Amino acid sequence: MQILVCIKQVPDMESKFKVNADGTWYEGTDLAWRMNEYDEYAVEQAVQLKEQVGAADVTVLSIGPERVKEALKKALAMGADRAVQLIDDFAYQKDPFQIASVIAAFAREKKFDLIFTGMQSQDRGSGQVGVLIAEMLSIPSITTIVDFSFSEGQIVAKRELEGGIKSIVKTKVPALVTCQLGLNTPRYPTLPNIMKAKRKELLSISISELLKVEGKQETAKMYFPEKKGGGLVLEGDVGDLADQLIKILDEKIGVLAR
Amino acid sequence: MKALLVAEYRDGKLLNSTYELVAFAEQLGADSVMFLVGSENMLPQYDGTLYLADSSKYSEFNPVVHKQMLLDVITKEQPDMVVFSHSSYGWDLAPRISLALNAAHVSEVVDIINGVPVVPVCNGKLRREVKVKTTQMVVTLQSGVFSLDVEPSGSPTVVPIDTEVAVQLVFCGYEEAETGGVDLSKAEVIVSAGRGIGKPENIEMIAQLAKALGGEFGASRPVVDAEWAEHNRQVGTTGQTVSPKLYVACGISGAIQHLAGMKKSEFVVAINTDKDAPIGEIADVFVIADLKQFVPVLTEKLVNIS
Numbered sequence: 093m094q095i096l097v098c099i100k101q102v103p104d105m106e107s108k109f110k111v112n113a114d115g116t117w118y119e120g121t122d123l124a125w126r127m128n129e130y131d132e133y134a135v136e137q138a139v140q141l142k143e144q145v146g147a148a149d150v151t152v153l154s155i156g157p158e159r160v161k162e163a164l165k166k167a168l169a170m171g172a173d174r175a176v177q178l179i180d181d182f183a184y185q186k187d188p189f190q191i192a193s194v195i196a197a198f199a200r201e202k203k204f205d206l207i208f209t210g211m212q213s214q215d216r217g218s219g220q221v222g223v224l225i226a227e228m229l230s231i232p233s234i235t236t237i238v239d240f241s242f243s244e245g246q247i248v249a250k251r252e253l254e255g256g257i258k259s260i261v262k263t264k265v266p267a268l269v270t271c272q273l274g275l276n277t278p279r280y281p282t283l284p285n286i287m288k289a290k291r292k293e294l295l296s297i298s299i300s301e302l303l304k305v306e307g308k309q310e311t312a313k314m315y316f317p318e319k320k321g322g323g324l325v326l327e328g329d330v331g332d333l334a335d336q337l338i339k340i341l342d343e344k345i346g347v348l349a350r
Numbered sequence: 351m352k353a354l355l356v357a358e359y360r361d362g363k364l365l366n367s368t369y370e371l372v373a374f375a376e377q378l379g380a381d382s383v384m385f386l387v388g389s390e391n392m393l394p395q396y397d398g399t400l401y402l403a404d405s406s407k408y409s410e411f412n413p414v415v416h417k418q419m420l421l422d423v424i425t426k427e428q429p430d431m432v433v434f435s436h437s438s439y440g441w442d443l444a445p446r447i448s449l450a451l452n453a454a455h456v457s458e459v460v461d462i463i464n465g466v467p468v469v470p471v472c473n474g475k476l477r478r479e480v481k482v483k484t485t486q487m488v489v490t491l492q493s494g495v496f497s498l499d500v501e502p503s504g505s506p507t508v509v510p511i512d513t514e515v516a517v518q519l520v521f522c523g524y525e526e527a528e529t530g531g532v533d534l535s536k537a538e539v540i541v542s543a544g545r546g547i548g549k550p551e552n553i554e555m556i557a558q559l560a561k562a563l564g565g566e567f568g569a570s571r572p573v574v575d576a577e578w579a580e581h582n583r584q585v586g587t588t589g590q591t592v593s594p595k596l597y598v599a600c601g602i603s604g605a606i607q608h609l610a611g612m613k614k615s616e617f618v619v620a621i622n623t624d625k626d627a628p629i630g631e632i633a634d635v636f637v638i639a640d641l642k643q644f645v646p647v648l649t650e651k652l653v654n655i656s
Contacts, residue, residue, distance in 0.1 A: 308454035
C-alpha cells in the first residue's frame with residue numbers, strides 16, 4: 093500500500109510576528125519553525141495505518157526552503173519511510189491552487205492508495221490544498237476527519253461538524269483525507285527512531301520541475317488588525333491587578349453582587 | 351455584480367448562517383440567488399430565487415453530487431461570486447467548485463475593503479488582503495462576521511433541481527455530540543482555560559476561579575484535545591456557543607474558532623502574557639499577567655469578599 097502525507101512547516105503561533113519588507117507576508121527570520129499541528133495528526137494516522145496493514149510505504153512531502161527538512165526529519169522519526177522536499181524559497185508566494193497542482197503532479201504517476209493532509213495550515217489557513225489535490229487526481233476526499241478506520245479497501249471516517257456533531261462517511265481507496273485535531277495522539281519521536289531516521293531517504297526536487305500553472309490570487313497587503321473596542325489593558329503587580337479587576341467587575345456588570 | 355449564495359441544511363434544519371450570506375450580498379450591493387440542498391418544508395426567509403434540491407434524495411453531505419448540481423446552477427446564473435459559509439460544509443465544497451470553475455477561492459473572509467477580500471492569517475494575529483486574478487471568485491465567510499440589520503423576510507421563488515451524477519462517497523448519518531452535565535450556554539459567568547494553563551493540574555485553578563465567581567469553567571479546543579477537560583466544556587465552533595454576562599479567558603490566544611463561540615459574551619476579561627494575542631481584540635479588560643500567579647490571587651480575594 094502506497095501512502096502519501098503532505099506536511100507544511102509553519103512558525104510557532106506564539107511567535108512575535110513582523111510584516112516583511114514588501115508588506116505581503118510575515119518576516120521569516122527570527123521565528124521558531126515546527127510541523128503544522130494538523131499535519132502531525134496526518135503523519136500519525138499514516139503511520140498507524142502502516143502498522144495496521146503491514147505492507148505499506150509512507151512517503152512524506154513538504155514544499156519550501158532548506159529548513160523544511162527539519163519537519164520532514166521529524167515525520168521520518170515518527171515512522172514515515174521516505175521524505176521528499178520540493179525546494180522552493182518562495183513557497184509562501186504560491187497560492188493554494190499552485191501548491192495543490194505541484195503535489196498532484198508529483199503524486200499522479202505514483203498512484204498512492206491514500207493521501208493524508210492536515211485540514212488546514214496554521215498560518216495561511218486556506219483549508220483548500222487537500223481537497224484540490226484530490227480533485228486534480230479525480231479521487232474522493234473526506235475533510236476534517238476526527239476518526240479513521242480502514243478495512244478491505246474501504247475507509248470509514250467521521251467528519252467533525254459544528255457544535256460537536258460528527259457525520260460518518262465511507263469511501264473506497266484511492267482517496268484523500270484531511271485531518272482535524274483530536275484524530276489521534278501524535279507520537280513523540282524516540283531517540284532510537286530519530287537516529288534511524290537519519291538513514292532514511294530524503295529526496296530534494298526543484299519545484300520548477302513540477303510547477304506548470306499560474307496562481308489565481310496573491311497577497312496584496314498584510315498587516316496587524318486594529319484593536320477594536322479600545323479595551324482596557326492592565327499590567328503590574330498581581331495583587332494590585334486583582335484588586336483593580338474586582339473593582340471593574342463590580343462596577344461594570346455587578347457580577348459580584350450575589 | 352451577482353452572487354450565488356450556498357445555504358446549508360443540517361439534520362433537517364436550515365442553518366442560521368444562511369442569513370450571514372444574505373447580509374454579505376447586501377453589504378456588497380450584489381444581486382443574489384440561493385442554492386440549497388434541503389427541504390421545501392423549511393425554506394429560508396429570502397426574497398429571491400432559490401434553487402432547491404431534495405436532501406432526502408441527495409443527502410445533506412455528498413460533495414460530489416452537490417458539486418454537480420451547484421455547477422448546473424452556476425452555468426445557468428453565471429454569478430460573479432459563489433459564496434459559502436466557512437463551515438464544515440463550505441470549506442469542503444468550495445474548493446471543488448473553484449477548481450471546476452477555474453476561479454480563485456478566498457477562504458475565511460472577514461471583510462471586504464474596496465472590493466478586496468480580507469482574511470486572517472496566523473490564528474488571527476495578522477490580516478491579509480487578497481488580490482484575485484480571475485473574473486469569477488469563490489469565497490467562504492467566517493462565521494458570525496456578517497449579520498443582517500433587520501430580521502430576514504420574504505419567501506423565495508423555488509426552482510427544483512436534480513442530477514444523475516454517480517456517487518463516490520456514502521453519507522451514513524450523524525453522531526450526536528457528547529452530552530451530559532454542563533450546559534455552558536446557560537451560564538452567566540464562564541472562566542475558560544486555554545493552552546496557556548500549561549498542564550492538566552492547573553484546570554483546578556480555573557475551576558476554583560469559576561466557582562468564586564459563581565459560574566462554570568470552560569475550555570478551548572487544545573485543552574479538550576489533550577483530555578485535560580471534557581468535550582462538553584469546549585467553547586468554540588466545534589464545541590458550545592456561549593453568551594454569558596462575563597467571560598474570563600485564561601491563557602487563551604483567541605483562535606478564530608474559539609472567538610466565534612464566545613464573542614457574544616457581554617463582558618470579556620482576558621488573562622495572558624502575550625500582549626499581541628488576538629483575544630486582546632475583543633477583550634474589555636486585558637490583564638497582562640502570568641495566569642498561574644494571577645488567578646490564585648484573584649480567586650483568594652474573591653473568596654474573602656463573599
